[in-house]
Amino acid sequence: MIDETIKQNLDDIYTRIKAAAEKSGRKAEDIKLIAVTKTVEVDRIRNVSEYGVPDFGENRVQELLEKYDKFDEATKWHLIGHLQTNKVKYIIDKVHMIHSVDSFELAKEIDNRAGKTGKKMNILLQVNVSGEETKFGIRPEEVNEYVEYISRLKNLLLRGMMTIAPFADNTQEIRPIFKNLYDIFIDIKNKRIDNVSMDYLSMGMSNDFEVAIEEGANIVRIGTGIFGKRNYPQK
Numbered sequence: 001m002i003d004e005t006i007k008q009n010l011d012d013i014y015t016r017i018k019a020a021a022e023k024s025g026r027k028a029e030d031i032k033l034i035a036v037t038k039t040v041e042v043d044r045i046r047n048v049s050e051y052g053v054p055d056f057g058e059n060r061v062q063e064l065l066e067k068y069d070k071f072d073e074a075t076k077w078h079l080i081g082h083l084q085t086n087k088v089k090y091i092i093d094k095v096h097m098i099h100s101v102d103s104f105e106l107a108k109e110i111d112n113r114a115g116k117t118g119k120k121m122n123i124l125l126q127v128n129v130s131g132e133e134t135k136f137g138i139r140p141e142e143v144n145e146y147v148e149y150i151s152r153l154k155n156l157l158l159r160g161m162m163t164i165a166p167f168a169d170n171t172q173e174i175r176p177i178f179k180n181l182y183d184i185f186i187d188i189k190n191k192r193i194d195n196v197s198m199d200y201l202s203m204g205m206s207n208d209f210e211v212a213i214e215e216g217a218n219i220v221r222i223g224t225g226i227f228g229k230r231n232y233p234q235k
Helices: 004-023 042-050 061-068 085-091 104-117 140-151 171-191 209-214
Strands: 032-036 055-058 076-079 097-101 121-126 156-162 196-202 219-222
Touching (some): 042 055, 055 061, 061 085, 085 104, 097 156, 104 140, 121 140, 140 156, 140 171, 156 171, 171 209, 196 219
Parallel strands (some): 032 055, 032 219, 055 076, 121 156
């Protein structure tokens, strides 16, 4: 039985995704929704899965490992939070995509671990467009260097880019951040580099996903909008 609140939240999000997609000349099905499950109980995640959402995003490796075995192979897990190189080995055979590649060392480690499992790992390059010191990601001016490096790694498939915009009460203020990454994304796409396919632009969360879609995002990462506000444990 699907929780009625979660169902209503998802219906609302899909309606808003459709409107934003049409505003940018696309269709709702062009946008991938990733349900962010940080601190969310398994039963509530199952509600979203039963509603037809196949993609789930976890910020922490440990939490992903705790939930992974409780879902079938149809569920696609995404590591969307900062990933330390020493934890790659735990999730390399469990995730569909790693969204947060932000160093040469991390890219190399993922490549090594993927090679040992006989697979190619889908990754996104995390770009800190806003320049906030509290956020991970490479600088926009470093993108070309990273793309060229990753393109030479045999066990990685660079599928696109990701960013996290600053929180803003007026989301119009962060529109330029999304536009900036879209321009970089298109520039790389047009270069047609071997082993690089700019398929995904992951931008936008519960507070700003509509603006992100309008500026070119085709992956949005939504947690609070689906599950409601959560009390995160103190570190």
